[in-house]
Amino acid sequence: METVTVERVIPAPIGDVFDWLTTTTNYTASPLVLRCRLTRRGAGAPYGAGAIRDHLWLVGWFRERITSYERPHVTEYVVDRSLPPSRHELGRMEFTEVEGGTHVRWRTRAEVRIPLIGAFLTRLLAQPILSRTFGTILEAAEKSLARS
Numbered sequence: 030m031e032t033v034t035v036e037r038v039i040p041a042p043i044g045d046v047f048d049w050l051t052t053t054t055n056y057t058a059s060p061l062v063l064r065c066r067l068t069r070r071g072a073g074a075p076y077g078a079g080a081i082r083d084h085l086w087l088v089g090w091f092r093e094r095i096t097s098y099e100r101p102h103v104t105e106y107v108v109d110r111s112l113p114p115s116r117h118e119l120g121r122m123e124f125t126e127v128e129g130g131t132h133v134r135w136r137t138r139a140e141v142r143i144p145l146i147g148a149f150l151t152r153l154l155a156q157p158i159l160s161r162t163f164g165t166i167l168e169a170a171e172k173s174l175a176r177s
Contacts, residue, residue, distance in 0.1 A: 030138055031156050032137070033138075035134075035136075037171070038131065038132050040129055041130055042130075046170065047124050049173060050170055051074075053076065054066065055169070058172070059162065059166045062165075076095060078097060080098075086162060091115075093106045117137070118139065119136070122134070133170075
């Protein structure tokens with residue numbers, strides 16, 4: 030199991046950053062994300078607790094379930110199904126107001142579940158690919174929110 034953490038300060042108000050990053054259809058602004066859709070609305074907000082979202086990235090397909098939604102500070106999710114198969118403990122985004130904008134800390138803990146080579150694939154491929162994809166999504170958020 031490996032942990033990936035990506036952090037960035039986005040020069041925009043915390044509520045705007047939280048809303049952009051929890052509305053995952055926005056992720057297609059990243060060149061590494063092909064499609065995202067909300068398949069079940071959450072409690073109290075479309076992407077709130079209980080929401081189900083499907084993501085198709087260049088590296089695979091993921092069905093995620095929102096487990097916590099505390100606007101504008103924290104959202105958490107788990108990957109219930111994926112291709113390639115993975116084991117996922119936690120995805121968490123934390124949002125903190127800082128001078129000049131909002132600090133975002135995006136962390137996930139997961140591994141590729143392929144017998145014999147899963148740990149190798151997680152460390153050598155999945156970890157850097159997830160870091161890069163999260164980074165491009167945060168970059169897309171910054172660009173989009175700068176235009177707003």
